Amino acid sequence: MKLVVRVKLLPSPVQATALEATLQACNRAANHVSRVAFERGIKDRNGLQRLLYADVKSVFGLSAQPTVRAIKKVADAYTALNAQVRKGLLGPTTKRYNAAMSHPIAFRPEAAQPFDDRCLSWQHDARTVSIWTVGGRMKGIRYTGSADQLKMLDQYRKGESDLVHEGGKWFLIATCDVPDPDVAEPVDFIGVDRGIVNLATTSDGTNYQGRGLRRYRNWCARKRAELQKKQTRSAKRRLARRAKKEQRHATHLNHKIAKEIVSVAQRTGRGIAVEQLDGIRDRVRLRRDQRGTLSSWPFHQLGQHLAYKARQAGVAFMEVDPAYTSQRCPRCGHTEKANRPTRDEFCCRRCGLAGPADVVAGVNVRNRARSAWAFVTMPVPSTA
Structure with a gap:
């Protein structure tokens, strides 16, 4: 059984600056790969890697493995889009379908970036991680989480981890492959x-x-309407929060x-x-x-x-x-x-x-x- 563990990073100002520059560089590279994939109709990972690996590595300042991860992120995004189209989730002639199919997939400057074990390593005893950045290897970045999360992370983490910047905070999202317990025969x-x-x-x-959730949602809807009506910068900041x-x-x-x-x-x-x-x-x-x-x-x-x-x-x-x-x-x-x-x-x-x-x-x-x-x-x- 695959479970996701989300831990909070506690980087210093210097470390946070390096992480931010890394995300922006990786996503600039991903946008470049996405444009080429859309224009040439090449959307498989191997084809994109043969075509763009050297270019992405030299132009965007990425090392070998982050370059491969950025290209794979683009290929996975197009695979997910094609799966949605095959299932009819976007509709045949809707505005959403036309918008998705008429433009290359775009990545936000701070969109999540996957890292494998060659780019990111965990020191569970010290509760720190070492991660590749555009400014070099950044070591000793502290992380924290609940006791259950940290125990699961130590025992069962497997595969890639995603670096996420959300609301001014840094997170790592790791996949844990937890063994399934035996299902007991139910008496009822x-x-x-x-x-x-x-x-x-x-x-x-x-x-x-x-009832409580419904009242809370109605209250949130009224607050959103009030803030949207004001159209001030502080109101927009509060809406974002x-x-x-x-x-x-x-x-x-x-x-x-x-x-x-x-x-x-x-x-x-x-x-x-x-x-x-x-x-x-x-x-x-x-x-x-x-x-x-x-x-x-x-x-x-x-x-x-x-x-x-x-x-x-x-x-x-x-x-x-x-x-x-x-x-x-x-x-x-x-x-x-x-x-x-x-x-x-x-x-x-x-x-x-x-x-x-x-x-x-x-x-x-x-x-x-x-x-x-x-x-x-x-x-x-x-x-x-």
Whole structure:
């Protein structure tokens, strides 16, 4: 299992200046490679390296390995763009598609730059790194992080690390290849229903409300509108500082919810089941005033957090068919739209079972996971 560890660098002013100059040089080189790749139609790594290696190395002042990393960054960017086009994520004739395909990919002056072990080395005992810069090898740059992050970094780091400059701070993002624990055979499942009014509701009846997040987002929207209306330099600086604060808040909430659900599942020996919500934004038609809420709500992120935390804890995780989970009676199986007279209430028109609608949906998710797990683990009959 691959996990990402993000540690904060604590460079001196001289070290920070060298790191900034290095990022800018690498991204100038990447923009040059991207223009040539776009004009000549050569977007594979080997072709670009044969064509531009000597030029990039001499013109932009990069040594051998950073030159290779800069060229690979461009090739990876075009590979990702082509994958998006093949999947139809940009649309065939949209403005976004035309903008992406009519110009070479551009890199910001301080865009992240990957470094491999030839350019960057870690001294875990001293908590310092040694990194190549355009001014020479910069040694003894201190870093810090949580105890769990540092332990994982020391034991499982593998591959490249990305140098990131964000909000005036320096970070290194490293990939750790953590061995998967054995998944325990679940005695049952916890069904999790995700939503907007309630971020998550489990089949046990535990409810994680979205009221606080909704109020916070509405407050952020009002503040953004006020600052944008002022059009002053200080207002623009404040907008830049607040740019990702709302996103970090939602991510923090999703981490807390996922951690608690996985902890309960691990303690009780159960698995976790969620609805498979891929393509929900394409299937659901909403009023205009609801579209922004749905498009920005972190459904997928909560599912991702549940999946990787469950995998890390050795807890079984399943995605099940979401069809009619909020309209189906878990006792008699009767499915009808009228079973859910309001958003919060469920009442079966056949057997009279009543309860909170989101809890009923979680129970249906749990029941489907039980059936699916039994089918997956069913022994194959012998043909002998």
